[in-house]
Amino acid sequence: MSSRILPQFALLTPQSISEAVDMLAQYQGQVSVLAGGTDLLVWNYIRKVKPTYVLRLSALDDLDYMNYIPGEGLRIGARAKVAQLLEQPEVAGKFPALYESALTFATPQIRNMATVMGNVLRASPAGDCSCAILALGGQVVLQGPDGQRLVDIDDFWISYGVTARKNDELAVELRIPEPTSITRSAFYRLTRVHEDLAKLNVAVRFEMCQNGCRSARISMGCVGPTPLRLKQTEKLLEGVPVTDELLQQVAAAARKEIAPIADQRSTEEYRRQVSGVILTRVIERAAGTHRIAI
Amino acid sequence: MSKQTYVGKNIPKLDAREKATGQAIYAADLQLPGMLYGKIVRCWDHAHARVLKLDLAEAARVPGVIKVLGPQDVTRKTYNTGVLDLMVPGEIGQLLGDVEDQHIFTEHVRHQGDAICGIIAESEEIAELAAEKVKVLYEPLPVYLSAEESAKPDAFQFDERKPGNRAFQLPEAMFPDNSYGWGDVDVEMAKADLIVEETFYVPKVKQCQMEAHAYVAHYDQTGRLNCWTSTQMPKCVQPKLARLFELSISRVNLVSTTIGGGFGARLGMVFEPETCAMAMAVPGRPVKVQSSREEDWVASESRHPGKYKIKLGVKKDGTPVALDAHFTSNAGAYFTHASGTAFTTGSWLSGMYKIGALRYKGDTYYTNQAPSGAFRGYGNPQTNFALEQIVDQVCKKLKIDPVEWRKKWHKGEGDDGWCIGVPYSSCALDECLDRGAEAIGWKEKRAKYANQSGTKRRGIGVGVMNHTSGAMPMLLEHTTCTIKMNEDMSVVITLSCSDLGQGSHTVLKQIAADSLGISMDEIHILVNMDAAGFDIGSHASRTTYVGGGAVLKACEDVKRQLIERAAIRLEIPEGELKIKDQQVLSRKNPEKRLSVKEICHTGVYNFTDPQTGKTNGVPGQIQGYASHFPSHNSPPFGACFAEVEVDTETGEVQVLELVIAHDIGRAINPMAVEGQLEGGAHQALGMTLTEETCYDEAGLCRNNSFTDYKLFGPVDMPKITCILVEQPDPIAPLGMKSVGEAGPVNPVGATANAISHALGIMFTAAPITPEKILRAING
Known part of the structure; x- marks a missing residue:
């Protein structure tokens, strides 16, 4: 099903965060929150969703910020665009994985509309910024009727399309912790063509x-119902030099730890095989001069 | 008037600015007074079903709904959206078994997206709301997605006229043994030292024209049916609509709107029947129908997918003794181009190489996929994928250089052309191969990449092709052109050739301007179906070749009339006169002259002196006319070279470079020729590497949008070098040959061969995805 016309819904335009939270509480579970709209509107056109209410954040321009706070890290407001990751001077240097995820994210037009928070809230296993944020670690700030609470990114995605956000909560901010002088990060994704959703990231x-x-x-993304932390694989890396042999073990461990499926972008077999290859390449790049060649 | 000011020059497309700035008016931009909005309600949940009950009552009650139309509320006449019926004599159409099997609204859903009913409302939003209230009870029927499935003896029969669901096979009456070719393939094949046999699979790829299908129709109070459409074939759609709605052609006013890409997607009718049926139901009020991309995808035609069995026998020295091929294609849900594509796919095969004996069989089966139809190249990319790879396999086994083999065995001037019995009028393929090989560094790279290890491996491949310039003598070739000389010597050319965006109107103006010796700025092209005579339509790479021929003939007619009048005025025999620099002058005494402008002016402003009774010139406005039937099809050839790099750990292919050398005869507008080659290469790379419309088991399309169906983007495109080989064709007007459909053909074979060269593995199924490559590498 597809139409040129959006389905009918009531449009809510709260003037403050607290009004937004009140509305979410009032229409629990019947509201889609609209920020960039790059997924939500498309889904409405193809009738993948048919919300009764759409709550738009268009009046809440105090959520546009993306601030780097020395010693604390990056604070990303709920309306900050993916393109802002490329404009914020500290992102490339201190959060390379996030920068690289934004650099290859969709198209310039979509980067100008899509929000970083939207990518996280979408809870898609293919989200590029989500994949980077999961590796960098971070927290989602949720505001509900009883105030704010912080959810660790590791606990935020419950299953495909489902997050820890409650129906009466508005996700207002993402926090990415400050890296140390010895922190390295990197991101890479595989796609069918450059402008595409990831088939593996x-x-x-x-x-x-x-x-x-x-x-x-x-x-790693596109290898399970949500972006996955590969905790077993991580352990192999800790405290030992990065050698060719270790990388082979890491690749093998990653292939065991993931649970990919087949879809229109790739096959289960391919994702499993290539996950190890891409992981070792990303590790090599992130490790840089610390890589020991044997 | 023969000085070449424009022909051969890089003239930017005349409509480029208005398209780039959004000024061009497409059908979707039209707003007419009192306009209503039509919604075609489609079946989205079934690929094959019977409509048991259609309840329109609730939809009709939605405020703002004007009318709701079910299958019984519109004409029950059947039709075929294709136009073969207008291109071949009726008896040939009957022999080919062409059938009209489509309804405006159907009670038998044969593919996802089939139209069930129509809603006419005051706004698109209201029509959409009402569409949601249409209640349909379906009886699901078995779904077939491949020829193999639908050909099974116990399969549901789509059409009683087509037993076994075989929509088409080469008819025995015209083609004994349901095949064509030459020689005795079985006898010759037995003499081969080496036989290579493969079954290839070619995918269902979509034209992806930028403008989704949109129309306005208006059955006005004078009893005329007006239809605004961006069809490629206005003069074919006009009579087809006339026939469907039982009107004379003069009562169908077909208005050509700006075409946002064609590529075959607008060949024949698309959603004009549904739109016009809605307009007929509300006389006096225009109705606009627009489709979403997803709707365009599931309900309009694509390239024919299918299995291409091919067997090539050669002697030890590479001499090709026999070729046996059989293309079984998937027609999708309706007949449309079932005969045309199956037939023509073999033409490009038989037209390529000098093989001892050749046999081609082509047949087509109904399935529950969206109908297959016309797509730029019309069977040629499919043939290229199979033929060029099988040739490279032979070369590999015999250790023969693929370029040398092709140079030795390709057909050329005087050989039987793609249409058996019509010899090639010229062939510059040797020069294409030589210059292309030189430009890409064929010999060095071929040797350098022969033995590689490591993760990134490079390969280089070649693919050649032949095509046609217009479809003569297979199909009707006819274009008319009228050239009106205004009193100030400016010109209006009236014709019905479509400009699909390829720049044909720019090129036709260039031709006219040089022939008439006036500035392009002083020429207007009028495309108006009431005013213009016949043109078969923009297809078969014909518009410059045949349309250009018509323009040249009409210009000659203008010049004949100018000389005729000057002869009277100057009292000099016509044979003594010539036209030069906008003057008609005596060859013997150039002082005796008349300006073209004066002849044009006095023809219109023709006054009689009341005293003498003499006029100030020869009366009558000059109009040149041509009704042009070309005498040949001057086929172009081409050679493409591709260089790729394959990542053996991820299977990813990066196309590094394409060199495309094209036998253009004479380039009227070199920049436009390059544009055609580059745009075509884009489609070829998509078909070879990334594009395929996929269905789930229920026959529902899995990738009916640009989110899920991936075309190459700008960043994915390789460096492309175009080489225009200009050896003028002796028969063609101005020596020119076509390029439009050549583009998407041989980059297919060249790229596939480059991958095979890099990895030493041939891939028989397109698109060649990283998934397929990695599986092959890992055994």
Whole structure:
């Protein structure tokens, strides 16, 4: 089903965050929140969703911010666009995985409309910014009738399309922690053509020291119902030098830890095979000079 | 008047600015007073079903709904959206078994997106609301997605006229053994030292023209049916609509709107029947119908997918002794181009190489996919994928250079052309191969990439092709052209050739301007179906070749009339006169002259002196006319070279470079020729590497949008070098040959062969995705 005409819904335009939260509480479960609209409107046109209410954030321009706070990290308001990741001077240097995810994200037009928060809230296993944020670690700030609460990104995605956000909560901010001087990160994705949704994406964050990797976070997308942390695979990396042999073990471990499916973008077999290849390449890139060739 | 000011020059497309700035008016932009909005209600949930009950009552009650039309409320006449019926004599059409099997609104859903009913309302929003209130009870029927499934003896029969669901096979009466070709293939094949045999699969790819289908129709109070459409074939759609709605042609006013890409997607009728049926139901009020991209995808035609069995036998030295081929294609839900494509696919095969004996069989089966139809190249990309790869397999096994083999065995001037019995009038393929090979560094790279190890492996491949310039003598070739000389010597050319965006109107103006010796700025092209005579339509790479021929003939008619009048005025025999620099002058005494402008002016402003009774010139406005039937089809050839890099760990292919050398005869507008080659290469790379319309088991389309169906984007495109080989064709007007459909053909074979060269593995199924490559590498 597809139409040139949007389905009928009531449009809510709260003038403040608290009014938005009130509306969410009032129409629990019947509201779609509209920020960039790059997914939500398309889904309405193809009738994948038919919300009774659409709550738009168009009046809440105080959520447009993207601030880097030294010592604390990156604060991303709910209306900040993916394109802002490319414009914010600190992102490329301090959060390369996130920068790289924005750089290849969709098209310039979509980057100018889509929000970083929308990518996280969509809870798609293919979300590029989501993949990077899971590796970098971070928190989602949710505002509900009883005030704010912080949910760790590791706990935020429950299943495909489902998050820890309650129906009466508005996601207002993303927080990405400040990297240390030894933090390295990188992101890479595979697509059918350049402008596409990922068929596989990978992000890593390491704390590197002389002997290799002190701690590691690995996230992979399109290999499960949500972006996945590969915790078993991470353990292999910790405290040992990055060698060819280790990378082979890491690739094998990753292939075991994921649960890909086939869809119109790729096959289960391919995703499993290539996950290890892409992961080792991303690790090599992130590790940089710490890589020990044998 | 023969100086070449424009022909051969890079003239920017005349409509480029208005298109780029949004000024061009498409059918979707039209707003007419009192306009209503039509919604075609389609079946989205079934690919094959019977409509048991259609309840329109609730939809009709929605405020703002004017009318709701079910199958019984519109003409029950059947039709075929294709136009073969107008292109071949009726008896040939009957022999080919062409059938009219489409209804405006159907009670038998044969594919997802089939039209069930129509809603006419005051706004598109109201029509949409009412559409949601249409209640349909379906009886699901078995779904067939391939020829193999629908050909099974116990399968549901789509059409009693087509037993076994075989929509078409080459008819025995015209083609003994249901095949064509030459020689005895079985006897010759037995003499081969090496036989290579493969079954290839070619995918269902979509034209992806930028403008989704949109129309306005208006059955006005004078009893005329007006239809605004961006069809490629206005003069074919006009009589087809006339026939469907039982009107004379003069009562159908077909208005050609700006065409946002054609590529065959607008060949024949698309949603004109539904739109006009709605307009007929509300006389006096225009009705606009627009489709979404997804709707366009599931309800309009695509390239024919199918299985292409091919067997090539050669001697040890590479001499090709026999070729046996059989293309079984998937017609989709309706007949449309079932005969045309199956027939023509083999033409490009038989037209390519000098093979001892050749046999081609082509047949087509109904399935529950969206109908297949015309797509730029019309069977040629399918043939290229199979033929060029099988040739490279032979070369590989015999250790023969693929370029050398092709140079030795390709057909050329004097050989039987793609249409058996019509010899090639010229062939510049050797020069294409030589210059292309030189430009890409064929010999060095071919050797360098022969033994590679490591993750990234490069390959280089070649593909050649032949095509046609117009479809003569297979199909009707006819274009008329009227050239009116205004009193100030400016010109209006009236014709019905469509400009699909390829720049044909720019090129036709260039031709006219040079022939008449006036500035392009002083020429207007009028495309008006009431005023213009016949043209078969923009298809078969014919508009410059045949339309250009018509323009030239009409210009000659203008010049004949100018000389005739000057001869009277100057009292000099016509044979002594010539036209130069906008003057008609005596060859013997150039002082004796008359300006073209004066002849044009006095023909219109013709006064009689009341004293003498003499006039100031020869009376009558000059109009040149041509009703042009070309005498040949001057086929072009081409050679494409592709260089790729394959990542053996991910299977990803990067196309690094294409060199496309094209046998253009003479380039009227080199920049436009390059545009055609580059745009065509874009479609070829998509078909080879990424594009395929896919269906789930229920026959529902899985990728009916640009989100899920991936075309190459700007960043994916390789560097492309175009080489225009200009050896004028001796028969063609101005020596020119076509390029429009050549573009998407041989980059297919060249790219597939380059991948095979990089990996040492041939891929028989397109698109060649990383998934298929990795599986092949890993065994």
